[in-house]
Amino acid sequence: MTMADVKLPAFRGLTWDHPRGYNALARAAVDAEGLTLQWDRHSLEGFESAPIGELCDRYDLVVLDHPHVGEAVAADCLIPVKDLFGADEIAAWQDAIAGPSLDSYFYAGRHWALPLDAATQVMAWRADRIEQVPAAWSDLPALAERRAVALSLAGPHAILSFQSVCGALGAQHDTPRATFMDRDIAIEAYGIMRALTGDATRAALAMNPIAMLDAMAAGEGPDLVPLIYGYVNYATRGVRFGNAPVGPSGRIGSTLGGTGIGVSRRCKVTPALLDHIRLLMSDTVQRGFIPFQDGQPAFRSAWTDVAVNAATGNFFADTLPSIEQALLRPRHNGAIAFQTAASSLLRQALVDGDCGAPVLDAIDDLYRTHHPAGAET
Template sequence: MTTDVIQGLTWDHPRGFVALDAASRLDDAAALNLHWSKQPLEGFESHPIADLCDRFDLVVLDHPHIGEAVEAGCVWALDELFAPEELRAWAAQSVGPSYESYAWQGRQWGLPLDAATQVAVARADLIDARLPATWADVTALSRQGGVVLSVAGPHAMLSFCSMMAAWGAPPATDPKAKPFVDEDTALEVLDTMATIFGGMSEAAHDLNPIRMLEWLARSDEARYCPLIYGYVNYATSASGRKAVQFLDTPVRTAGGRHGSTLGGTGIALSRRAKPAPALLDHLRYLMSARAQTGFIPSHEGQPSHREAWRDASVNAAAGNFYRNTLATIEDAYVRPRCAGYIEFQTRASAAIRSALASRTPHRQLVSGLNLGFERLNER
């Protein structure tokens, strides 16, 4: 008698694949017959979630997809599968808003397997002065060269949202709230982005965060990025690759908010899955303190458990990646999760990138962002 294969989908990077694949081969999981496939980062960010749930049992997803997944009825609500006390414990242990980001309409739809947010990254060996602490420091350094923004794909929009949070005016998360962004603050943020963008290498324009970090680690062309999704894998050196230093994001003024837009990954069960006890036990293991502070970090993963982010041995092995960025993730901005948001994010990012590249006035852009977000109410 053969056991049906449980199909899982994650994204194509060691951080997203190695620990999941290794965990599926543990003795306790061998009988599950769990197989993990990979999709590109761009698919993780924007591929229609209903299509993925039609083809896979376990889906590693970005939290803004939750609203569309719920609207499509393609994922299990976790209160149907786990006891309330388990959900409360996972909520309490998870760093920043990573657990809450997978909640929608009063129910939980995913578990925060991995935690990440936009952080700053530096090649400290290429910066003679102290590392930037404020956005004024960032713009001053950018005039000397070597400062880049992450703007490829959805990341122009995500960097914009992070800066809005740092300026004290995070974007709205409910389309019924008007406006999406405060116009005066948005214009100031976009002017700052334009200053940095205008001086950065064109080689960085089309780099997703993984490729940007590879470039920073392997080339001396750039030395600082104020906002990029943190990947612990680059905090230590490797063959042909230097270590980069991850830091809290800049603040607008001393004592201000470390503006950052939450990322990370959640794991959801599609409605095609058969949530047998053994499969649920495997998810319990992945969320356990034992896995989160030991197995996952030792297999190139990036845990969501706050204990791991504070653990001395975990930090020692990761160039203090977690300790150096903990304040940023604890106060991260959570994007909207309503149906239609992913499409809006894609369009908004393209519009921001176009405005930065063409150096056009920003007032019309801000008006378009506010109108586009308001139209999500029409769905």
């Protein structure tokens, strides 16, 4: 029997349909040793909201973001990372990965995914239209009187932006709480967002971050977006990126994004599959391969690498402080339903110009409804 007669184990993976989410994974799979691996894709909206249990029923590897981990634990659909890799490997990844990206997948005492990709909300602008970029939220209303400043409010991004503004104003997110945000901070944050819900925000209301950055790259979108998930793919297409705005204390307000790779319970794990994941999570691939396949790696070594930054308009170095200080989203079972419903309420209230108290009451009611007592955030 020749090697051509040997049937290699076949695995299916699901990632999201963007060069950043797909290209590096697909290219690495071509050269995978000891297995065949096919990567399918679904839309950004599917990535953000599709039930994780249903995806794990169909795929061996699933690329997910951290708000899904509570839902995944409740559905018992992912294999804990510690059952696949050694404690020394996990500790090494903890030291290597930028910001809280690995911690974001730690829930109920275990890690449930490994971050292949790191991202957070940053500021994006057209350098040919904005000469002086504001650093603080307090400076943005004056700029919005002269330039097209837009908030990113589509899908879950209204509530994610709200959380980030609250973070810049001093809100804490790392302890269990009965309400989503401290009321005084929430009122102030809502006022900032309401002041920036002008014509530019309304024109971009249906745009997810990819669509908004596409428009900016084409010269057809807003001049500046104070909070949008960073995509390195646009950093050489006329869009500049910098740290998210700060509050009065100088604190950066940004909510972590990025993606992790989880192994589903249906997967018949082989040593070759684990070695392939190890390769994806190696410095060699994270720093020397992923950035040059339209990807956005998770390793800090890539974010500080001179060659990587030279090829990407200094995107990584210019936004690293935002990712190092990023806040985590709620991750309890029900977090996805909460962020979907809360964003819808908040977006409508901002467009209608409503005062803050009623919508903040409604958001807190939603938070209590979708947040089981005693659950991790």
